Amino acid sequence: MIRLPPLLLLTILVTLVLIPAPALAAILGIDFGQSNTKAALVSPGVPFEIVLTADSKRKDVSGIAFKGEERLYGSSAAGIAPRSPSTAFLHFKPLLGRSVSSSEAEMYLAQHPGMELIPSGNRSTVAFKTPDSSFPVEEVLAMSLSNIKNLAEEMLPKSSATSRIYDVAITVPPYFDSVQRKAIIDAAEIAGLRVTALVPDGVATAINYASSRSFGNEKQYHFVLDMGAGSTSATLISFQEIQDGGLRFGKTALSITVEGVGFDHTLGGNLLDQRIFEILLARFIEAHGDGILSSPRALVRLHKEAERVKTILSANSEVRVSVESLHGDIDFRTMVSRTEFEEAIHDILPRISKPFEDALKAAKLDILDVQSVILMGGTTRVPIFQQVLVNDVLKGDASKVSKNVNADEAAVMGATFRGVSVSKQFKTKEINVLDPTIWEYDVVISDSDGRPVGAQILFPEGSLVVGNRSLIELQISEDVEEATLEFREGGRPLFTYGLHGIQEAKKKLLLANNCSELIPVIDAELTVSRVFEVHGISLQCNVTRPAESDDSEGEDFRQKVFNFFKGEKSSSSEESTTASETTAAAEAPTDSESTTTTPTATSEKSKATSRPKPRLVKQPMKYKIFYSGPRNMGRATKASSQARLRAFDKLDSDRHARDAVRNDVESYSYRIREWIEYEHQRFLEHLSEEERQTFLNKAESALEWLYGEGESMILDKLKEKMKELKEFEMIVFQREKEKLASIEAELRASASAAAAEVSAEVDGVEELVIPDDEEEETAAETSTSATVATATTTLMPNTETVSFEQSSTVETEPEETADLQHDEL
Numbered sequence: 125m126i127r128l129p130p131l132l133l134l135t136i137l138v139t140l141v142l143i144p145a146p147a148l149a150a151i152l153g154i155d156f157g158q159s160n161t162k163a164a165l166v167s168p169g170v171p172f173e174i175v176l177t178a179d180s181k182r183k184d185v186s187g188i189a190f191k192g193e194e195r196l197y198g199s200s201a202a203g204i205a206p207r208s209p210s211t212a213f214l215h216f217k218p219l220l221g222r223s224v225s226s227s228e229a230e231m232y233l234a235q236h237p238g239m240e241l242i243p244s245g246n247r248s249t250v251a252f253k254t255p256d257s258s259f260p261v262e263e264v265l266a267m268s269l270s271n272i273k274n275l276a277e278e279m280l281p282k283s284s285a286t287s288r289i290y291d292v293a294i295t296v297p298p299y300f301d302s303v304q305r306k307a308i309i310d311a312a313e314i315a316g317l318r319v320t321a322l323v324p325d326g327v328a329t330a331i332n333y334a335s336s337r338s339f340g341n342e343k344q345y346h347f348v349l350d351m352g353a354g355s356t357s358a359t360l361i362s363f364q365e366i367q368d369g370g371l372r373f374g375k376t377a378l379s380i381t382v383e384g385v386g387f388d389h390t391l392g393g394n395l396l397d398q399r400i401f402e403i404l405l406a407r408f409i410e411a412h413g414d415g416i417l418s419s420p421r422a423l424v425r426l427h428k429e430a431e432r433v434k435t436i437l438s439a440n441s442e443v444r445v446s447v448e449s450l451h452g453d454i455d456f457r458t459m460v461s462r463t464e465f466e467e468a469i470h471d472i473l474p475r476i477s478k479p480f481e482d483a484l485k486a487a488k489l490d491i492l493d494v495q496s497v498i499l500m501g502g503t504t505r506v507p508i509f510q511q512v513l514v515n516d517v518l519k520g521d522a523s524k525v526s527k528n529v530n531a532d533e534a535a536v537m538g539a540t541f542r543g544v545s546v547s548k549q550f551k552t553k554e555i556n557v558l559d560p561t562i563w564e565y566d567v568v569i570s571d572s573d574g575r576p577v578g579a580q581i582l583f584p585e586g587s588l589v590v591g592n593r594s595l596i597e598l599q600i601s602e603d604v605e606e607a608t609l610e611f612r613e614g615g616r617p618l619f620t621y622g623l624h625g626i627q628e629a630k631k632k633l634l635l636a637n638n639c640s641e642l643i644p645v646i647d648a649e650l651t652v653s654r655v656f657e658v659h660g661i662s663l664q665c666n667v668t669r670p671a672e673s674d675d676s677e678g679e680d681f682r683q684k685v686f687n688f689f690k691g692e693k694s695s696s697s698e699e700s701t702t703a704s705e706t707t708a709a710a711e712a713p714t715d716s717e718s719t720t721t722t723p724t725a726t727s728e729k730s731k732a733t734s735r736p737k738p739r740l741v742k743q744p745m746k747y748k749i750f751y752s753g754p755r756n757m758g759r760a761t762k763a764s765s766q767a768r769l770r771a772f773d774k775l776d777s778d779r780h781a782r783d784a785v786r787n788d789v790e791s792y793s794y795r796i797r798e799w800i801e802y803e804h805q806r807f808l809e810h811l812s813e814e815e816r817q818t819f820l821n822k823a824e825s826a827l828e829w830l831y832g833e834g835e836s837m838i839l840d841k842l843k844e845k846m847k848e849l850k851e852f853e854m855i856v857f858q859r860e861k862e863k864l865a866s867i868e869a870e871l872r873a874s875a876s877a878a879a880a881e882v883s884a885e886v887d888g889v890e891e892l893v894i895p896d897d898e899e900e901e902t903a904a905e906t907s908t909s910a911t912v913a914t915a916t917t918t919l920m921p922n923t924e925t926v927s928f929e930q931s932s933t934v935e936t937e938p939e940e941t942a943d944l945q946h947d948e949l
């Protein structure tokens with residue numbers, strides 16, 4: 125089966141045209157799933173390439189683990205989970221932005237025996253507790269993202285001006301709220317990445333789907349069913365090509381609109397694993413007693429087995445279970461059939477219809493209007509789910525199940541495309557994504573006694589997520605002194621502002637300005653990633669311009685200059701009318717003929733003064749912020765997490781450097797021992813018996829030292845050791861060179877002797893001798909240097925391993941590039 129076309133088309137859609145800016149673009153797209161994470165990179169020279177893991181896989185397990193101070197990523201982390209359950213942080217996506225007492229945390233603990241969760245600082249979010257430390261969940265995600273970033277940076281062409289990656293687009297479940305979304309953004313920031321967009325899973329898949337198809341100017345409806353490890357969502361998307369009647373006449377732009385979303389944020393593969401786990405556990409307990417319950421290690425292994433059983437049951441009707449020495453010395457063996465599995469999940473099956481119904485209801489459409497259901501996520505492979513989908517949702521029409529999408533990589537490719545088009549650093553096919561909010565954002569206002577006195581919608585449900593920062597008038601009565609404002613998202617409280625000193629702020633504003641009317645405003649933002657934020661609350665008023673501005677022309681010019689400086693200083697707090705005035709004034713000095721510009725400016729001015737222009741003045745209000753639930757990281761917390769990450773990175777790079785030199789010392793010591801013990805001819809002739817013994821001793825003691833010291837070795841000491849050992853080579857090499865030099869001298873002596881003979885034979889033609897002699901010399905030189913070169917290579921068969929500077933990474937890039945070019949053809 126050929127899976128290339130969608131990827132290829134994406135490559136074509138993004139014509140890699142550089143914008144000649146100093147910072148060349150590299151954009152990373154990450155499909156961050158609960159159980160697996162995938163990443164793709166776009167940069168000049170790297171069109172939509174999957175970021176391979178350290179062991180060259182196209183996806184990795186989501187999570188990291190600590191082995192002492194060393195961090196392991198992805199599948200290596202999952203590998204040590206059974207041995208060290210409390211230091212392997214896997215599949216933690218549902219914990220982001222949630223409290224320790226949440227149902228998500230409870231479920232996580234049930235599925236990850238041996239794990240301990242504690243509140244993170246005073247934020248009531250989750251941190252992982254290890255025997256000697258704790259890690260906020262954002263920090264753990266940051267480490268994971270940072271690892272992906274490093275892997276991706278190695279893919280950037282060495283010749284390119286871009287050597288770092290800053291921009292990232294990350295997938296997000298449609299139901300993630302502001303706190304959860306902000307947690308991902310915070311994690312990216314800790315990792316040194318800037319989130320250009322959080323892309324809803326369904327939208328990411330839809331973008332990828334659209335990249336290999338064309339649509340008419342009639343709306344086409346498709347569902348994206350995303351069933352991952354932890355959750356399920358059904359996104360109803362419409363696709364429509366819209367003819368551009370304007371400047372880009374004849375061209376079309378594709379509109380992708382999210383018409384409705386439904387979800388079940390606990391229905392997923394993990395739930396199925398859990399059911400199989402329960403079957404297995406019950407059988408084990410029945411046969412061998414419940415001692416296993418007190419062994420997290422055994423439970424983690426049983427969980428892993430349950431996962432495997434589920435996967436195999438998707439293609440087989442029964443599975444043989446076999447876990448060696450599961451608990452005590454007991455080998456656990458049993459059989460699980462698909463029928464048993466389907467019975468065990470019987471109560472879960474009807475839940476699949478609900479997200480579809482919700483999405484259709486939101487869009488006011490019927491399932492008959494929908495052309496296909498695009499399947500995403502591993503859990504959609506479970507046969508019984510597909511059956512239920514066809515029978516219950518699609519009314520028996522199996523032809524509407526669309527399977528020709530690469531379910532594994534569609535989301536990461538779509539997210540990357542979205543990142544590329546939002547960042548505008550490459551030219552892309554025009555795809556407009558219209559993603560309305562599924563909730564409304566409002567504020568509930570209470571008086572000083574806590575009695576609600578009003579409520580007000582800030583961004584209604586269905587607001588387009590395009591990045592909207594607005595000053596919104598706050599409706600509170602004139603005379604209040606204190607008020608609390610509870611900001612909510614879909615009816616759930618996010619944070620509360622306790623306003624105080626309102627009258628004092630009013631007085632202050634009135635004293636400084638001639639205000640006609642005071643209006644309290646909220647500076648609220650719904651970001652492109654659908655995070656709701658409040659930047660502040662202030663009082664505003666329009667100040668009427670003093671009357672003296674309509675004066676003589678000279679006076680007016682002075683006023684203009686004055687305004688120019690004033691405007692520049694306070695432009696941030698002024699309305700755009702003043703800003704445009706500033707530009708007009710600023711343009712005048714650049715023009716050489718000021719006489720021509722002045723009249724125009726003046727006429728504008730006089731027009732303006734005939735209608736007094738109000739100027740906007742702001743007075744920030746005092747408030748305290750309260751959080752009733754989980755709260756995102758503050759600036760200080762993020763900074764300390766960043767410092768911690770850097771410290772771990774430093775430990776890593778130190779360890780890598782140490783390991784590299786340690787390996788060098790080890791292999792070089794072995795080699796010396798081998799050369800001497802097996803009486804390697806080349807060295808024997810250069811070293812005395814005594815010297816041989818000395819070096820053999822040195823090598824032996826170096827090996828002893830290596831094994832004795834273990835982890836506590838210092839890099840400097842290792843380097844010193846290496847230098848000591850390399851003396852061996854220096855001596856041998858030096859003597860070899862001396863020997864070659866003497867051979868060369870001998871050769872030259874005999875050559876000139878031969879030349880003398882020749883010249884003696886040729887009578888009286890002395891000029892001929894000189895070029896001959898020169899030729900001879902050059903030849904001798906070349907042959908000598910060739911000999912030296914061969915000597916060097918045989919002497920040091922593995923020069924790379926003995927040099928300190930050489931990085932230990934294996935260069936596989938050229939091969940991959942070749943592959944890609946092949947694919948493109």
Ligand SMILES: *[C@@H]1O[C@H](CO)[C@@H](O)[C@H](O)[C@H]1NC(C)=O
Nearest residue numbers: 245246247750751758760761
């Ligand atoms: C929470 O802790 C941080 C630092 O640990 C501190 O700066 C902040 O003031 C605390 N906040 C509250 C509400 O206690």
Ligand SMILES: *[C@@H]1O[C@H](CO)[C@@H](O)[C@H](O)[C@H]1NC(C)=O
Nearest residue numbers: 582583584588592593594596
């Ligand atoms: C931004 O939000 C404000 C307040 O809800 C709304 O009036 C305005 O229409 C929105 N603008 C866009 C472009 O959505």
Ligand SMILES: *[C@@H]1O[C@H](CO)[C@@H](O)[C@H](O)[C@H]1NC(C)=O
Nearest residue numbers: 638639640667668669670671
């Ligand atoms: C204040 O503004 C009003 C018009 O709104 C104007 O009549 C009055 O003269 C102004 N007062 C001062 C002190 O500038």
Ligand SMILES: *[C@@H]1O[C@H](CO)[C@@H](O)[C@H](O)[C@H]1NC(C)=O
Nearest residue numbers: 641642643664665666738740
């Ligand atoms: C200020 O004046 C502008 C335009 O005249 C008006 O739209 C706005 O509502 C006024 N704002 C206040 C705070 O009075």
